[in-house]
Amino acid sequence: MKNRSYEYDVALSFAGENRAYVEKVANSLKLKGIKVFYDLFEEANLWGKNLYEYLSEIYQNKARYTVLFVSSFYNKKLWTNHERVSMQARAFQESREYILPARFDNTEIPGILKTIGYINLENKTPEELAILIENKLKKDQTFIRNRWSKLSTMINPKPFVFTIKLIDEKKQLVKHAKVVLIANNSTYLEGFTDEHGLVHFVIRTRKMYTVLIAHTSYPAVVFHHINPKEDIEVTIEKSNNSGSVIINKSGHIPGISGKIEPVLKPDKGLSLYADNIAVDGGKHQPYDFALDTAISLEDNEGNRAHVTFRFFQGRIALIDFYKDIR
CATH class of the missing domain: 2.60.40.10 (Immunoglobulins)
Structure with a gap:
């Protein structure tokens, strides 16, 4: 994989019915200094854009990883399925894991194999999931290099x-x-x-x-x-x-x-x-x-x-x- 930089460290894809949980994850990641794509953080950017094209670009090219929150609501949504297709196009091109499934239930999502490792959210708090995402990012050497190269000369307040x-x-x-x-x-x-x-x-x-x-x-x-x-x-x-x-x-x-x-x-x-x-x-x-x-x-x-x-x-x-x- 090329040593490239990304606009976002992680993008979150979820159904609106699960927003309360996902928003806590997004806020926790943000406090950790992780660049996260969460729609409510991007209202100004999304305003007036062609969302079909913009979201395709986000989920296919602009995030280091995506977390897909699997639930019975996810399959029923037009936009979540559009996001999923964009993710899978990216995953098909790369030889590493890109889609990180996190399951509220056992709903089957097209293209997401049951054999892919996932996180069970049944007994996982939003903060605990945010820590797991942070640890996943820390194992990515390009993330470490890019993150610390920007911070290495800054004085920590x-x-x-x-x-x-x-x-x-x-x-x-x-x-x-x-x-x-x-x-x-x-x-x-x-x-x-x-x-x-x-x-x-x-x-x-x-x-x-x-x-x-x-x-x-x-x-x-x-x-x-x-x-x-x-x-x-x-x-x-x-x-x-x-x-x-x-x-x-x-x-x-x-x-x-x-x-x-x-x-x-x-x-x-x-x-x-x-x-x-x-x-x-x-x-x-x-x-x-x-x-x-x-x-x-x-x-x-x-x-x-x-x-x-x-x-x-x-x-x-x-x-x-x-x-x-x-």
Whole structure:
């Protein structure tokens, strides 16, 4: 499917008898910042237009998805059937789901197979359906790119708190882990998990982030393209004699005296300077290296460790280390 933009994220097709429910869905979606085609939101646009042609264009070309509210009333309406035919013309052209059925009852709708997955509205509130629609949109990568590309440089007038909870494989809270959120432009936020395994960030700009997590007793963790709108819980597994650190410009590896400083070369390669530390047995510095490739370090007291750079951007580096026990 082409990476295209749409005027609407979702269009709602329903019979008038079901308007009370659908209007609550539409209002909930609108509050979530989702662009929704709902007829009462479009009264000024619809005024004076050839509705046959205009609605065909909406349901066939201008929405990312359509939600078809199936009911006994739907089949009896001229306009709903016109909308359905337009949707099906679009669905026939695409290799992905486009029509999302939501059923008030078991009425059969021409062209909508019984085998197509649907949402049963019998015990589903309008807000719960709106959340399902929002989650469906979040799985669409073009929706994510288009939505966030428009918002990435805007200041959010209402800052919000993004929280990460960190636990281990035994469901124990992981305290004192360093967590960094780094944006594509290399600006970053940083913090440490507290006694409850939580770290909180005040988000003031709408951006996607890479999440870096490090702890001296746990391996490094990286998550790319994280939307900070929803809190997340992360599980990490402890590994003997190993851990991880995050350094900004330069820093230390636990158990190794001296300081290391990774740098980005003009050709986009990576090099390492190490102060009073031998790199790979005493190789010349700056020492060229690559991500995810182990490097051995030894200080002036003979302490040794193997380090692997897992991430590097701006001046932020995420590093795994394994202590060489003698």
